[in-house]
Amino acid sequence: MKPDCLPVPHLLRRRFVQGLAAGGVLLGLSSVVKPGWATGTKAVSRGAPVLSGTEFNLVIAESPVNFTGNPRMATTINGSIPAPTLRWREGDTVTIRVTNTLREDTSIHWHGIILPFQMDGVPGISFKGIAPGDTFTYRFKVEQSGTYWYHSHSGTQEQTGMYGAIVIEPSGGEAIKADRDHVIHLSDWTDEDPMRVFAKLKTQSDYYNYNQPTAADFFGDASRNGLKAAIDKRKMWNEMRMSPTDLADLSAATLTYLMNGTTPTGNWTGTFRPGERVRLRFINGAANTFYDVRIPGLKLTVVQADGQDVEPVTVDEFRFGPGETYDVMVAPKDDAYTVFAQAMDRTGFARGTLAVREGLEAPVPGIDPAEWLPMTDMMGAMGAMGGGMAGMSHGGSAGMGGMNHGGTAMDHSTHAMQAGMNMGGKLAKPSTQARHAKTEYGPGTDMRVDMARTNLDDPGVGLRNNGRRVLTLSDLRTIGGALDSRGPEREVELHLTGNMERYTWSLDGLEFGQSTPVHFRFGERLRVILHNDTMMTHPMHLHGMWSELEQDGGGFQARRHTIPVQPAQRISFLVTADALGRWAWHCHLMLHMDAGMFREVVVA
Amino acid sequence: MAIIGLGATPVRAQTGPAAEPMNHAQHQGAASDANKHKAAQDAMPAMDHGGMDPGAMPGMKPGKTETVGEMPGMDHGEMNMQGGSAPPDARDPHAYSGGYTLESGPYALPGPRVLRLSDEHNFGALLIDRLERSHTRDGNGASYDVQGWFGRDYDRLVVKAEGDVSKGKLQEARTELLWGHAIATFWDTQLGMRYDSGVGSDRGWLAFGVQGIAPYWFEVDAAAYVGNRGRTALRLGAEYEVLLTQKLVLQPRVEVNWYGRRDKARDTGAGLSEGVAGLRLRYEFSREFAPYVGVERVGKFGETADLARAAGERTGETRWVAGVRFWF
Numbered sequence: 001m002k003p004d005c006l007p008v009p010h011l012l013r014r015r016f017v018q019g020l021a022a023g024g025v026l027l028g029l030s031s032v033v034k035p036g037w038a039t040g041t042k043a044v045s046r047g048a049p050v051l052s053g054t055e056f057n058l059v060i061a062e063s064p065v066n067f068t069g070n071p072r073m074a075t076t077i078n079g080s081i082p083a084p085t086l087r088w089r090e091g092d093t094v095t096i097r098v099t100n101t102l103r104e105d106t107s108i109h110w111h112g113i114i115l116p117f118q119m120d121g122v123p124g125i126s127f128k129g130i131a132p133g134d135t136f137t138y139r140f141k142v143e144q145s146g147t148y149w150y151h152s153h154s155g156t157q158e159q160t161g162m163y164g165a166i167v168i169e170p171s172g173g174e175a176i177k178a179d180r181d182h183v184i185h186l187s188d189w190t191d192e193d194p195m196r197v198f199a200k201l202k203t204q205s206d207y208y209n210y211n212q213p214t215a216a217d218f219f220g221d222a223s224r225n226g227l228k229a230a231i232d233k234r235k236m237w238n239e240m241r242m243s244p245t246d247l248a249d250l251s252a253a254t255l256t257y258l259m260n261g262t263t264p265t266g267n268w269t270g271t272f273r274p275g276e277r278v279r280l281r282f283i284n285g286a287a288n289t290f291y292d293v294r295i296p297g298l299k300l301t302v303v304q305a306d307g308q309d310v311e312p313v314t315v316d317e318f319r320f321g322p323g324e325t326y327d328v329m330v331a332p333k334d335d336a337y338t339v340f341a342q343a344m345d346r347t348g349f350a351r352g353t354l355a356v357r358e359g360l361e362a363p364v365p366g367i368d369p370a371e372w373l374p375m376t377d378m379m380g381a382m383g384a385m386g387g388g389m390a391g392m393s394h395g396g397s398a399g400m401g402g403m404n405h406g407g408t409a410m411d412h413s414t415h416a417m418q419a420g421m422n423m424g425g426k427l428a429k430p431s432t433q434a435r436h437a438k439t440e441y442g443p444g445t446d447m448r449v450d451m452a453r454t455n456l457d458d459p460g461v462g463l464r465n466n467g468r469r470v471l472t473l474s475d476l477r478t479i480g481g482a483l484d485s486r487g488p489e490r491e492v493e494l495h496l497t498g499n500m501e502r503y504t505w506s507l508d509g510l511e512f513g514q515s516t517p518v519h520f521r522f523g524e525r526l527r528v529i530l531h532n533d534t535m536m537t538h539p540m541h542l543h544g545m546w547s548e549l550e551q552d553g554g555g556f557q558a559r560r561h562t563i564p565v566q567p568a569q570r571i572s573f574l575v576t577a578d579a580l581g582r583w584a585w586h587c588h589l590m591l592h593m594d595a596g597m598f599r600e601v602v603v604a
Numbered sequence: 605m606a607i608i609g610l611g612a613t614p615v616r617a618q619t620g621p622a623a624e625p626m627n628h629a630q631h632q633g634a635a636s637d638a639n640k641h642k643a644a645q646d647a648m649p650a651m652d653h654g655g656m657d658p659g660a661m662p663g664m665k666p667g668k669t670e671t672v673g674e675m676p677g678m679d680h681g682e683m684n685m686q687g688g689s690a691p692p693d694a695r696d697p698h699a700y701s702g703g704y705t706l707e708s709g710p711y712a713l714p715g716p717r718v719l720r721l722s723d724e725h726n727f728g729a730l731l732i733d734r735l736e737r738s739h740t741r742d743g744n745g746a747s748y749d750v751q752g753w754f755g756r757d758y759d760r761l762v763v764k765a766e767g768d769v770s771k772g773k774l775q776e777a778r779t780e781l782l783w784g785h786a787i788a789t790f791w792d793t794q795l796g797m798r799y800d801s802g803v804g805s806d807r808g809w810l811a812f813g814v815q816g817i818a819p820y821w822f823e824v825d826a827a828a829y830v831g832n833r834g835r836t837a838l839r840l841g842a843e844y845e846v847l848l849t850q851k852l853v854l855q856p857r858v859e860v861n862w863y864g865r866r867d868k869a870r871d872t873g874a875g876l877s878e879g880v881a882g883l884r885l886r887y888e889f890s891r892e893f894a895p896y897v898g899v900e901r902v903g904k905f906g907e908t909a910d911l912a913r914a915a916g917e918r919t920g921e922t923r924w925v926a927g928v929r930f931w932f
Binding site: 117122123124125127128129198199200202203204207210211212213214215216238239240241378379435436437438439440441442443444445446447448449450492493499501502504506507508509510511512513514515516517518519521580581582593594595596598600602604 | 684685686687688689690694695696697698700701702704705706709710711712713717718719720721722723724727728729731757758786787788789790791817819820821846847848849850851854891931
């Protein structure tokens with residue numbers, strides 16, 4: 001079937017949408033809809049066009065856009081942002097011809113799709129890239145179902161508009177029964193050249209952070225809590241030259257948060273009939289933004305994570321980072337609900353509406369206050385002890401009576417265990433001993449966590465104890481369990497590292513250019529441990545193979561393609577190395593990836 | 605010592621029976637781990653054990669003692685989250701490579717490597733930290749203080765230029781061309797040349813310095829210089845930024861200069877020659893553009909002061925300044 005959207009980028013209607021003012025004064029904007037918008041972009045506000053079948057033609061081009069009042073050029077796929085939603089069927093072989101009309105190379109990566117490495121679309125690893133004027137034909141068999149997405153893997157084109165949804169129908173028909181289906185593709189936009197943004201951060205890494213501790217805050221704290229408390233609160237941060245408000249590298253000072261390519265004021269609207277069961281396919285296609293998503297008035301029943309069915313779990317809110325997807329069932333009964341996705345740093349939000357018809361609105365909640373990072377996020381388990389952090393209570397956590405036992409047990413174990421050894425079932429449980437790389441002691445690393453936290457039931461900074469039921473990794477149970485029942489033959493431990501002051505990002509203290517590939521032996525089942533020695537959450541995306549997340553103490557948890565690792569957290573997952581070739585493995589925060597938080601994997 | 609317990613979040617003031625055994629366990633850990641954390645460069649302050657919540661520790665569940673495993677880094681007093689040097693048994697980051705590289709091994713694309721991320725690209729910036737008019741009892745002048753860099757994260761070319769103009773003449777100028785090399789998390793070494801010009805004879809120097817951020821965010825720039833005829837010099841500058849609001853920044857700044865021997869042609873004596881202490885208040889209309897006003901006290905000391913007095917000049921003066929800080 002031919003695409004129903006012709007590649008005529010110059011005909012793309014400009015979206016004259018009132019954007020968000022820099023600085024993040026975001027509330028009340030809903031009253032400032034520009035008149036030209038409603039007539040000009042009805043089609044866009046309903047989301048991306050849909051292409052289905054087995055043959056697709058995609059054209060990459062520059063297209064004019066206007067998200068903020070300032071006209072800019074975007075890189076687009078078939079002239080729309082988001083790109084067309086591709087609907088495939090499990091078992092089909094799809095052919096996608098991608099034509100590059102840009103003046104630079106481009107590429108498309110099919111995020112989360114299991115395919116031959118030559119089709120994976122990472123220039124310099126899986127293929128050469130698509131030169132200007134060239135057409136590259138991707139062809140592969142679709143061997144999975146669920147919600148995925150696709151995006152450019154060249155330079156910063158992903159940030160400037162090249163992302164779209166993939167919806168794959170299961171070969172046996174949908175097991176998840178829904179009366180209606182909406183893709184909700186979140187992203188972020190900057191009017192600046194993303195490489196200029198990068199250069200600014202290299203010069204001043206807190207350039208976009210307008211939520212820094214000030215003298216005024218200090219005197220406020222001192223008058224409320226006393227001078228000593230105010231000093232103590234800051235002492236360690238200042239000693240370590242780290243910022244407690246370093247929640248995101250980019251903020252609303254440069255970003256406009258988009259839902260299905262529409263600004264909050266533009267108000268993307270998905271319609272439904274009361275009583276319908278509505279499936280919402282949330283995709284975080286942002287370059288830089290973790291979103292905290294909720295729909296006031298509706299419970300969200302999460303049924304899929306990263307395209308894989310999970311045992312339904314009902315929550316009020318979930319956080320997800322760039323690369324992750326969640327499918328959520330809702331049962332709306334009122335006329336209108338706000339789909340609210342606030343950025344993790346609380347400087348802005350993406351917003352849309354679920355309504356019985358277009359033009360309706362529901363109240364838009366205020367942004368939650370930004371919290372300082374607690375010690376949990378700097379020191380892991382040790383911070384949890386010292387700070388007594390909320391949200392750190394473990395499943396079946398010890399009561400007061402148990403604590404004595406805990407202490408005694410630890411004492412005992414210190415004597416009994418040898419460093420680096422796992423007693424009992426060999427490799428049955430992920431190791432807990434931090435093994436820092438020798439390259440983590442140089443200028444590229446600004447902290448190391450010796451005793452990481454390993455629990456998965458922490459929703460993360462800004463969501464702990466917020467009065468809402470927030471999804472955590474420990475809530476996810478992929479239906480059917482692990483794809484491979486074998487235990488791991490070995491462990492590969494990688495540390496997520498960076499230096500916020502220099503704005504360098506790396507793995508094991510080595511940026512990509514200084515790195516060597518990680519070799520997975522073909523056919524082996526191995527455990528990967530990601531140990532986060534930074535104060536940011538990194539969504540780690542392994543191409544080509546599933547990452548089967550393990551529980552805290554071992555045992556299958558959930559199948560993912562992108563695993564968010566919180567600050568000072570140590571997470572493990574199992575991989576079956578069944579995909580020959582070279583693959584990318586990186587943090588999906590685009591600037592972190594581009595800074596070198598990136599590895600090549602060789603399966604051979 | 606109660607630094608961590610009094611973090612940004614409410615403290616669960618948990619004392620009682622739990623604290624004792626935990627403390628005990630920690631001492632055990634400290635003994636067995638003592639070597640591991642010896643190389644403390646920026647040692648962390650010790651933790652508040654009294655506020656500890658053992659229930660919140662991974663693997664601390666009663667009855668599951670086999671999951672406890674090792675307790676690394678339990679010697680809080682010596683804990684080291686930053687800096688230091690790698691212990692001999694630190695992990696080799698290339699150990700998983702199987703001998704393959706980005707360019708060689710199975711499935712590597714033919715030809716030279718094309719995937720080069722920003723760690724292999726050059727960046728640069730030019731900061732005009734001070735461009736100001738000054739007013740003193742003896743008249744007006746102007747000053748500049750510029751620093752530029754170009755290169756990569758850990759190795760870059762650095763240019764520094766500072767000078768004063770008054771009575772229509774460049775009075776004193778220092779220009780440095782340096783290779784900056786990152787040696788620690790917050791510190792770069794700088795090696796290169798310095799050239800002094802202005803009134804009096806020009807002087808050339810070899811320069812070696814360190815620039816970086818000291819704990820508590822003090823920006824430090826210190827350098828030693830060696831010139832011909834056995835001339836030596838030291839320069840130490842430090843700045844601090846107090847954010848009064850997100851955009852209004854108060855910046856104290858000090859600088860001192862020291863010379864190994866007298867250089868009459870440039871009116872400097874041996875020993876501590878000059879010191880500056882200033883305070884500037886800037887408003888950042890954007891990060892790149894911030895006008896400021898300020899006041900600065902300049903003093904000459906020792907033999908340099910004597911030379912000034914002999915020439916009928918003041919040994920100290922107060923400058924009122926107004927200028928602009930900008931970068932691109």
